[in-house]
Amino acid sequence: MGTRVRLTRSGGFAGLSMVASVDLDELPESEASQVRAALSQVNFDGHSDPGHAAPVRGAADTYQYDLEVLGRGRRSLTVHEPIADPGLQTLLDVLLPRAEPE
């Protein structure tokens, strides 16, 4: 059974939602391993507190990222830029070029 990763970038000045939904089994192996490596570094627990889930106080038009990973169970997180987690940044770098407007 494969792992499905869904990334939604919303907000920003445009308020446009960009969605990338990939099944790791369908990705070229080099990219799949990149995503797996990045996922293993993402700290889902660290982003579960509201301090990360909400934008910096007073800030406006920053991007909101919603990440959902479906495989053995479901993991998800919501963060706002600036992204501090290097694992998450790698994941965004791989997935965002595949995102399409919703």
Add this chain to the structure above:
Amino acid sequence: MRPTHLHQHRSPVACIVPPDLLRDIIRNGTEEERWAAADTMAIDTTFRTLRAAFAATVAATKVAMLPMGGQGGQPQRTIYDQKNSTAIALGTVARTEGQPAVRDAAVNEAYDGFGATYKFFWEVLGRNSTDNAGMPILGLVHYSTNYANAFWDGQGHMFFGDGDGRLFVRLTKSVDVIGHELAHGVTQYEANLVYQGQSGALNESMSDVFGSLVKQYAKNQTAKQADWLIGKDVVGPTLKPALRSMKAPGTANPYDKQPANMDKFVYTAADNGGVHINSGIPNHAFYVAATAMGGKAWEKAGRIWYDSLRDAKIRPTSGFKAFARATVRQAQMRFGDTSAEVDAVRAGWDKAKVKM
């Protein structure tokens, strides 16, 4: 206007006073009460962070040498080149106040756009910069790589990307984008509307309203002449012909999901609860009110909206209804209870189906 003797000794109001009440005191209390409240608010982490951020900025740019909060009428702009870095620390100084144009178009666009925005707030509304106390205007251009966005960081900085060529081209190319971002700062210093759900959509709408007015003022257009589009000059092929329409929300481009009235209010977890989506509702109310009044939109409707943003009854969590009521109240105070302006304001909210 904020005096320069900011740290003069005063006894802060007890810390248990809710921030909302403090804001009311700051707006409506006696001079002594106002400054005591202001000091108490300064204890709040956000304001402490803000002051610290500004202090650092001031030290870095020697803006401290310039008169702050003086007579007003003179912006204090500094544009930084982030050189495509994602670092949020201030980049290389590219142009400071009074310096001639440089070779970099983004730098000059930001400088001029901030100039037009400052001029609008000062000449039309008598506001001296973002905080109404001559706050330095700091723009950071060439942020990140192919970055199709611009944002206000909540700490006095406005970031602009070069665009991805798909959603957006260079974000500094349009004065309504620059006005939109600076207006987020104005909102933060006034009602401080929470960036979530209805208060967040109201926050977004204030920025679209003032961004649009900055552009109309610069072009000296009447409400009738204006196109009421947001981001027309910065959209790429995907978002053409414009990002948003205040005249006809939901029709600006193929992905425009903005509702024009409350019947179509969008409930979503994305975009902080659809703040850029549902802003279409108050945006449309403003358009209807401004065009019903006729003339230049900033003269009456803009003034009413600005006064409402500063209305003591508008709290950080206020929604459309509270704001609609404030606009009616402010229109009544300025133009009279039975004035045509009050009718126009009511017509706007009526069209947007916001019940008062």
